Amino acid sequence: MSKPPFKTKNKKTGPEPQETRDKPGFAARKVAADILGNVVHKKRPLDGELDVASGHSGFQALAGNDRALVRAIVGAALRHRGEIAEVLNRLLDRDIPEKTGRILDILHVAIAQMLFLDIPDRASVSLAVDHAGTDRRAKPYKGLVNGVLRRLGREHDEIVADLDPLLLNTPDWLMESWTTAYGAETARKIAAAHADGAALDLTVKSDPETWAERLDGQVVGFGSVRLPRKTVVETLEGFEAGDWWVQDAAAALPARLLGDISGKKVADLCAAPGGKTAQLAVAGAEVTAVDISSGRLKRLSQNMDRLGLSVVTVTSDLRSYEPEELFDAVLLDAPCSATGTIRRHPDVPWIKKPYDIEKLTEIQSSLLDRAIDWVKPGGMIIYCTCSLEAAEGEAQAGAFLARHEGKVALKPVAAAEIGGLDMCVTRDGYLRCLPGHPVTLDGETIGMDGFFAARFVRS
Numbered sequence: 476m477s478k479p480p481f482k483t484k485n486k487k488t489g490p491e492p493q494e495t496r497d498k499p500g501f502a503a504r505k506v507a508a509d510i511l512g513n514v515v516h517k518k519r520p521l522d523g524e525l526d527v528a529s530g531h532s533g534f535q536a537l538a539g540n541d542r543a544l545v546r547a548i549v550g551a552a553l554r555h556r557g558e559i560a561e562v563l564n565r566l567l568d569r570d571i572p573e574k575t576g577r578i579l580d581i582l583h584v585a586i587a588q589m590l591f592l593d594i595p596d597r598a599s600v601s602l603a604v605d606h607a608g609t610d611r612r613a614k615p616y617k618g619l620v621n622g623v624l625r626r627l628g629r630e631h632d633e634i635v636a637d638l639d640p641l642l643l644n645t646p647d648w649l650m651e652s653w654t655t656a657y658g659a660e661t662a663r664k665i666a667a668a669h670a671d672g673a674a675l676d677l678t679v680k681s682d683p684e685t686w687a688e689r690l691d692g693q694v695v696g697f698g699s700v701r702l703p704r705k706t707v708v709e710t711l712e713g714f715e716a717g718d719w720w721v722q723d724a725a726a727a728l729p730a731r732l733l734g735d736i737s738g739k740k741v742a743d744l745c746a747a748p749g750g751k752t753a754q755l756a757v758a759g760a761e762v763t764a765v766d767i768s769s770g771r772l773k774r775l776s777q778n779m780d781r782l783g784l785s786v787v788t789v790t791s792d793l794r795s796y797e798p799e800e801l802f803d804a805v806l807l808d809a810p811c812s813a814t815g816t817i818r819r820h821p822d823v824p825w826i827k828k829p830y831d832i833e834k835l836t837e838i839q840s841s842l843l844d845r846a847i848d849w850v851k852p853g854g855m856i857i858y859c860t861c862s863l864e865a866a867e868g869e870a871q872a873g874a875f876l877a878r879h880e881g882k883v884a885l886k887p888v889a890a891a892e893i894g895g896l897d898m899c900v901t902r903d904g905y906l907r908c909l910p911g912h913p914v915t916l917d918g919e920t921i922g923m924d925g926f927f928a929a930r931f932v933r934s
């Protein structure tokens with residue numbers, strides 16, 4: 476039940492005084508609240524906001540250590556968004572009215588620091604109060620920010636008692652979708668994996684064992700090299716030389732389902748930024764990489780240049796694309812909700828809605844229906860998504876088979892083809908990786924992204 480709103484006068488304020496702006500850490504908190512607001516209210520993807528070349532202008536202007544602080548604060552605020560909202564609910568006896576500027580974002584940013592980051596409460600509270608004081612619509616709530624946060628500092632243990640983080644940090648519709656698809660226990664394991672975050676996985680051109688040794692990592696999944704989480708990619712051995720690229724261990728599996736493609740003509744549909752394109756090219760295929768986004772294809776080309784790989788790129792909407800000749804195989808990594816990547820993209824649960832899944836499943840089926848006619852008889856079609864939603868995976872594949880009965884058949888996946896990862900193969904022969912599936916690094920259990928793939932053969 477909602478509570479009656481606070482009433483305050485809306486006083487106008489000018490820009491924040493110089494001494495506030497100059498306070499250490501103030502700019503980072505302000506940018507963090509701004510980015511959090513852009514993600515949760517304006518549904519802007521977090522990666523875009525945190526891009527040092529094209530992201531949030533305030534973020535771009537920060538020094539390196541402040542940028543790292545913003546990443547940590549916004550990451551914690553999103554990963555624990557449900558818990559923070561519940562803590563606020565317990566602290567407030569009235570609802571904060573809408574249109575109060577950044578007040579809720581300021582509070583979320585401060586609570587994220589107080590509960591989940593190693594930052595003294597004193598600093599988090601004082602900077603949040605300063606921030607409220609400099610925001611035109613938040614200023615009337617400066618006292619409330621101070622009171623609420625100080626109370627959290629004093630009564631922390633009672634206030635956070637009995638929280639269920641896994642349920643709170645997962646929107647109901649997602650928890651229901653995963654419970655229906657995988658059962659309640661697995662749904663909770665998935666939510667737990669999201670709280671843990673992700674390691675850094677690399678796909679190497681060859682010899683994963685040697686690369687694991689050289690980079691102090693471990694071979695996981697099917698030939699991926701896993702490194703500890705906080706690794707700066709660009710400084711690692713082999714980056715400049717193009718010996719490997721970043722790709723989650725689960726994302727590296729679908730392209731392997733094509734088997735020996737040396738010398739074959741393969742279309743990589745929805746290809747950018749090119750993780751799977753690189754795998755196909757390294758396997759010796761003649762690759763045509765198609766994507767609707769010229770910007771993303773530019774990144775794909777840069778990635779292929781670094782890796783010393785040669786592929787043909789085509790900027791086109793697949794709904795109007797007409798290939799010049801048929802392919803031996805196609806891989807369609809369709810646009811999807813990306814709920815399989817929440818470990819690395821904690822914004823996904825808060826920017827995606829059930830309506831998005833409905834729209835995406837329509838696009839996926841229209842792309843599949845076109846791709847089927849671009850492959851030679853006997854050729855393979857791999858359909859994959861980095862989604863946990865059955866509607867974008869198992870149900871989509873089943874509906875495709877039903878629509879094209881006689882024209883296409885399922886070629887079930889065998890665990891032996893993906894390095895014996897039998898937990899990633901369903902009874903129907905689909906590839907289904909879940910973030911709760913255990914893959915270990917130095918005894919620490921870190922899972923992999925959620926991924927789905929189905930393999931079909933054209934008659």
Ligand SMILES: C[S@@+](CC[C@H](N)C(=O)[O-])C[C@H]1O[C@@H](n2cnc3c(N)ncnc32)[C@H](O)[C@@H]1O
Pocket residue numbers: 744745746747748749750751752765766767768771791792793794808809810811
């Ligand atoms: C999941 S990402 C692909 C990731 C890529 N396969 C990889 O492994 O690096 C989906 C891609 O689909 C592209 N896309 C979305 N709708 C499209 C369409 N109608 N036609 C072509 N590409 C599309 C997006 O631009 C995006 O690059």
